[in-house]
Amino acid sequence: MAATKFPIEAGHIxxxxxxxxxxxxxxxxxxxxxxxxxxxxxxxxxxxxxSAQFDPDYPxxxxxxxxxxxxxxxxxxxQKSSGGSGGGGSGGGGLHAEQHFxxxxxxxxxxxxxxxxxxxxxxxxxxxxxxxxxxxxxxTEYRDxxxxxxxxxxxxxxxxxxxxxxx
Amino acid sequence: MALSAKKLKIGDTYQEEIVNxxxxxxLVQYAGASGDYNPVHTDEIFATKVAGYPSVFAHGxxxxxxxxxxxTNYVGDGRLTKYGVRFTRQVWPGDSLTAxxxxxxxxxxxxxxxxxxxxxxxxxxxxxxxxxxxxxxIDP
Numbered sequence: 001m002a003a004t005k006f007p008i009e010a011g012h013i014x015x016x017x018x019x020x021x022x023x024x025x026x027x028x029x030x031x032x033x034x035x036x037x038x039x040x041x042x043x044x045x046x047x048x049x050x051s052a053q054f055d056p057d058y059p060x061x062x063x064x065x066x067x068x069x070x071x072x073x074x075x076x077x078x079q080k081s082s083g084g085s086g087g088g089g090s091g092g093g094g095l096h097a098e099q100h101f102x103x104x105x106x107x108x109x110x111x112x113x114x115x116x117x118x119x120x121x122x123x124x125x126x127x128x129x130x131x132x133x134x135x136x137x138x139x140t141e142y143r144d145x146x147x148x149x150x151x152x153x154x155x156x157x158x159x160x161x162x163x164x165x166x167x
Numbered sequence: 168m169a170l171s172a173k174k175l176k177i178g179d180t181y182q183e184e185i186v187n188x189x190x191x192x193x194l195v196q197y198a199g200a201s202g203d204y205n206p207v208h209t210d211e212i213f214a215t216k217v218a219g220y221p222s223v224f225a226h227g228x229x230x231x232x233x234x235x236x237x238x239t240n241y242v243g244d245g246r247l248t249k250y251g252v253r254f255t256r257q258v259w260p261g262d263s264l265t266a267x268x269x270x271x272x273x274x275x276x277x278x279x280x281x282x283x284x285x286x287x288x289x290x291x292x293x294x295x296x297x298x299x300x301x302x303x304x305i306d307p
Contacts, residue, residue, distance in 0.1 A: 075213055
């Protein structure tokens with residue numbers, strides 16, 4: 001579960017910055033970027049999430065020749081053998097609980113990162129709005145083409161017993 | 168336009184509206200850019216009929232990314248050293264969010280000045296959707 005080669009590209013940074021609504025020219029205009037303290041286009045703070053694009057096994061991307069669990073002819077492409085409540089299971093399951101970044105250096109186009117992910121702690125908690133909560137942590141180290149650590153990311157996921165009650 | 172330790176005070180705040188009337192298409196846009204195609208964020212039929220939610224909802228990382236824009240606008244580009252959040256509530260299409268940073272500490276480490284910030288993003292009802300922290304290098 002990691003990208004062995006995550007090339008940092010200016011076009012990808014532009015698309016990502018647009019998606020988070022950030023019009024700062026540091027993410028799109030090389031001439032402007034040269035005049036700033038950082039002297040080049042850099043990636044926005046949460047950009048390493050997009051390493052998912054370069055993880056060949058990333059599960060949340062439809063892949064040619066494989067059944068996708070989102071809707072098509074039916075509400076989901078995964079046919080369950082038994083009825084199930086339609087609740088917790090497939091979609092109500094995994095949510096992102098926490099995300100932490102430590103920046104050792106800000107990444108820029110031309111960098112080629114590798115991501116190494118290690119499992120961290122796991123713990124449980126009883127939640128008021130979604131039943132039992134099962135937390136699990138992963139730590140991803142992003143290193144550059146010289147092997148130097150550039151970003152450490154810690155992610156906490158939570159699986160819920162049922163979808164989060166909105167009341 | 169970096170911050171300066173001399174001019175900052177504990178309790179100083181900076182805030183921005185980071186999205187107004189969040190559109191479903193924005194969720195599609197974020198899915199495409201980040202590569203996170205979880206259908207709970209982009210596929211209304213799956214989100215409602217299979218996952219059991221009232222509608223699609225935003226990627227937590229979209230809210231963290233939009234909140235990050237407020238932070239970098241405040242502390243300057245390439246200045247963040249730490250940024251972390253907890254996702255405390257889901258964000259839905261139609262939501263409008265405001266992100267705020269509050270100065271918690273101004274400190275020196277190895278001759279370099281840093282600011283520690285509390286980070287909070289709330290929706291149009293004032294309910295917190297993201298709660299976190301950030302640190303940044305600042306000028307003396």
